Amino acid sequence: MRKSLHEVQEIDRYIFHRMPPTDRLVFRARMILQPELKEKVRLQRKTHVFLRWCSRKEKKDELTSLYTRLMNDTTFHTTIHAIFSR
Amino acid sequence: MNHEDQNLEKLYRDAFPHIARLLHSLGADLDAARDLFHDAMVIYLEKKRDNCLPVHVSPRQYLAGIARILWFKQCKHERRQTDIRFVEDSLPAEEAVDPEKKSLLLYKYLKVAGNACLQLLQAFYYEKLSMPAIAGKFHYGSAHSATVQKYKCLEKLREKIKQTEIYEEVIA
Numbered sequence: 001m002r003k004s005l006h007e008v009q010e011i012d013r014y015i016f017h018r019m020p021p022t023d024r025l026v027f028r029a030r031m032i033l034q035p036e037l038k039e040k041v042r043l044q045r046k047t048h049v050f051l052r053w054c055s056r057k058e059k060k061d062e063l064t065s066l067y068t069r070l071m072n073d074t075t076f077h078t079t080i081h082a083i084f085s086r
Numbered sequence: 087m088n089h090e091d092q093n094l095e096k097l098y099r100d101a102f103p104h105i106a107r108l109l110h111s112l113g114a115d116l117d118a119a120r121d122l123f124h125d126a127m128v129i130y131l132e133k134k135r136d137n138c139l140p141v142h143v144s145p146r147q148y149l150a151g152i153a154r155i156l157w158f159k160q161c162k163h164e165r166r167q168t169d170i171r172f173v174e175d176s177l178p179a180e181e182a183v184d185p186e187k188k189s190l191l192l193y194k195y196l197k198v199a200g201n202a203c204l205q206l207l208q209a210f211y212y213e214k215l216s217m218p219a220i221a222g223k224f225h226y227g228s229a230h231s232a233t234v235q236k237y238k239c240l241e242k243l244r245e246k247i248k249q250t251e252i253y254e255e256v257i258a
Contacts, residue, residue, distance in 0.1 A: 005237040012240070040244070043251075047244045048211060053189050054196075054204065055212035056128050063124040066098055076099065083106050084116045 007037075011044045098127075101146045105153045112157055122160070126152040135214060192250055196243075203239035210236055 001009070011021045026085050031038040070076045087095075102123055109119040117242055126149045133139045139148065196204050209215045217229040217236075226232040 001234055001237065005234065007246075008237045008241045011167060043244045043248050044240070047240065049246055050189060050192065050243075050247060051204075051207055051211050054193050057190075057193065058208075059128050059131065060124050063098070063127055067102075067120055067124075068093060070095070070098065070102075076103075079103050080106055080160045083103065083110050084119075084226070086110070 007040070008044070011041050014041065015045055015048065097145055101149050105150050108150055109153060109157055112154070114157060118160075120194050122156045123149070123220055125156055141182075188250070192246070196211070196246070200239075200242065200246075204235055204241060206232075207239050207243065 010027070014024065017024075019027060031041060046081070102120075105123050105126070106116070106119045109122060114122065129152050130139075130145065130149055133148075139145075143151075202224075204218065209220050209223065210217070214246040215223070217232050220226070220236075221229045224232065226235065
């Protein structure tokens, strides 16, 4: 694996707390000394937040399709509308 | 329809009427109840994936608890937004930055330009599949090849997010 990919892997280990405490301490010191590393960590965190957002969005889209399909079922549709027509 | 989809539909059929009734009694309309139910379902499915669901609570009870919390959280947020809007009315108008909209634009771009990478990253980081399972699903020769590809994809996406930030700074 090339050097930059090793760094991506190392940042992941830091973000997800998979580093031994001493390595973590050293990594934090490196972030202080190398602002570009700190910036990469920030961006990689943001990437993970974005990935979770994408996955949740897809799950909600799937649930919306399921809702639309179930609302075409007369029994289900009637049950749901009866609740909100009160 | 696979087994997982069947279970999801069964749970939806069973739980949604119950939770819709609960949320309606708290003041929600059908659209709000559906959206909150979907949010609760996402939380439930994530907890189930991580084996973190409480043992003695049924899925329906769990979903009802989450939906109720989300409803109160939403009411509180809306009240705060109303207060903020009242203050903002007296300030000069500025274009609002909507993070949801920005994420959606990037998501749509990636679905076209980098869907394979996006799927691989989601399989590992969200679905929490093992690397051998991912290698099988995405037809990689070995778990090691899939791991290397995963880091390449993560680096690529990180770079894309950086570019998006730079672009936003330029147009701001």
